[in-house]
Amino acid sequence: xxxxxxxxxxxxxxxLYAAHGAVLVGYACSLLGDRMQAEDVVHHVFVRLLRGDVxxxxxxxxxxxxxxxxxxxxxxxxxxxxxxxxxxxACWLEAPRGHExxxxxxxxxxxxxxxxxxxxxxxxxxxxLSFQDIGEVLETSSNTVASRYRYGLAKLRNLLKxxxxx
Amino acid sequence: MSSDERFESFLREFRPAPPRxxxxxxxxxxxxxxxxxxxxxxEIVGVPSSRAAQKERPGLDHHCRxxxxxxxxxxxxxxxxxxxxxxxxKGDAPGFVRVLDDHRxxxxxxxxNKRLDGMVNLIANPHVGLIFVVPGRDETLRINGRAWITxxxxxxxxxxxxxxxxxxxxxxxxxxSFLHCAKAFLxxxxxxxxxxxxxxxxxxxxxxxxxxxxxxxLTVQDYERDIEEANRRRLY
Numbered sequence: 362x363x364x365x366x367x368x369x370x371x372x373x374x375x376x377l378y379a380a381h382g383a384v385l386v387g388y389a390c391s392l393l394g395d396r397m398q399a400e401d402v403v404h405h406v407f408v409r410l411l412r413g414d415v416x417x418x419x420x421x422x423x424x425x426x427x428x429x430x431x432x433x434x435x436x437x438x439x440x441x442x443x444x445x446x447x448x449x450x451a452c453w454l455e456a457p458r459g460h461e462x463x464x465x466x467x468x469x470x471x472x473x474x475x476x477x478x479x480x481x482x483x484x485x486x487x488x489x490l491s492f493q494d495i496g497e498v499l500e501t502s503s504n505t506v507a508s509r510y511r512y513g514l515a516k517l518r519n520l521l522k523x524x525x526x527x
Numbered sequence: 528m529s530s531d532e533r534f535e536s537f538l539r540e541f542r543p544a545p546p547r548x549x550x551x552x553x554x555x556x557x558x559x560x561x562x563x564x565x566x567x568x569x570e571i572v573g574v575p576s577s578r579a580a581q582k583e584r585p586g587l588d589h590h591c592r593x594x595x596x597x598x599x600x601x602x603x604x605x606x607x608x609x610x611x612x613x614x615x616x617k618g619d620a621p622g623f624v625r626v627l628d629d630h631r632x633x634x635x636x637x638x639x640n641k642r643l644d645g646m647v648n649l650i651a652n653p654h655v656g657l658i659f660v661v662p663g664r665d666e667t668l669r670i671n672g673r674a675w676i677t678x679x680x681x682x683x684x685x686x687x688x689x690x691x692x693x694x695x696x697x698x699x700x701x702x703x704s705f706l707h708c709a710k711a712f713l714x715x716x717x718x719x720x721x722x723x724x725x726x727x728x729x730x731x732x733x734x735x736x737x738x739x740x741x742x743x744x745l746t747v748q749d750y751e752r753d754i755e756e757a758n759r760r761r762l763y
Binding site: 384408452467 | 531534535538539540541542544545546547559560563565566567
């Protein structure tokens with residue numbers, strides 16, 4: 362894959378999309394609460410990537426997450442309809458067969474967390490980013506990220522306790 | 528493994544679902560500066576006027592019926608299961624498309640080229656878009672809905688022309704209808720026949736086909752004869 366900025370060719374972009382599309386849609390969805398809009402945001406980011414408007418480096422996921430986040434913050438929220446986080450229209454987690462209810466419960470519990478904790482959890486658990494990478498995405502220190510994560514995770518466990526799945 | 532790690536791995540049993548659309552790489556490829564979202568499109572073009580937004584009707588009112596009764600020509604758009612689209616023209620005497628009630632109309636299937644692109648699509652995907660044209664009128668009637676191919680003999684009998692009853696008809700359930708504004712026709716001067724080019728500025732269909740197919744042992748004249756005969760004898 363092309364390193365540093367450089368223009369990516371279609372195959373590079375298709376590979377990135379296959380590798381990270383799901384996590385990015387999940388991340389956008391956890392911010393927007395709407396899967397259609399989330400897919401639009403990710404699509405938008407990849408189109409900009411194709412045009413060379415978004416730069417990625419060796420480890421592309423943090424940069425892509427940041428591009429998704431910027432798109433959501435700067436652009437989408439200003440124009441899009443009211444964000445409805447408790448809306449069951451999110452549906453970004455795929456469940457093992459028979460566990461669909463649990464997936465929905467996880468999404469709902471996440472939606473109840475404060476946004477700054479929620480996004481750290483999504484990026485850490487499903488994006489598998491380090492606290493330092495997340496700090497770069499969110500433009501904050503890795504200590505802050507780690508503490509948001511601890512608080513968020515504890516809250517999430519509490520919300521999901523009725524499932525008894527642990 | 529700490530209990531936090533156990534909880535994390537429990538959460539990871541649920542994976543983010545992959546995006547449903549095709550990778551943008553494939554969509555955006557052959558052109559630059561591609562507009563990829565409705566959001567972006569709206570920012571460029573704006574939103575429809577309230578009149579344009581309000582003109583949709585959920586069925587066929589008397590204005591739609593009158594338009595269809597005077598229309599000898601309709602374009603039918605269909606899409607296959609994979610979303611690939613097709614548009615084909617249908618035409619006959621004005622009123623050849625019958626309105627059955629406020630939500631249903633029927634288009635007889637006259638003999639064509641037997642490619643059946645549109646009907647094959649309808650079997651996989653019933654959604655259909657129609658544009659009715661009335662000669663000399665600058666507005667068109669647009670109808671969107673779902674369609675089925677029917678062989679109901681009682682229905683087909685009503686479409687008999689010169690003793691020939693169609694084998695099939697396309698029955699449409701109307702979901703949306705509205706008059707499309709005149710601008711395309713006004714800009715194109717479509718009905719100003721004194722501006723029409725003479726018929727021979729383009730090569731004949733026979734010439735084009737001959738050129739494209741280059742059949743062994745046939746001449747352009749053979750093609751012309753075949754096409755002329757088909758147009759004369761196999762319209763119904």
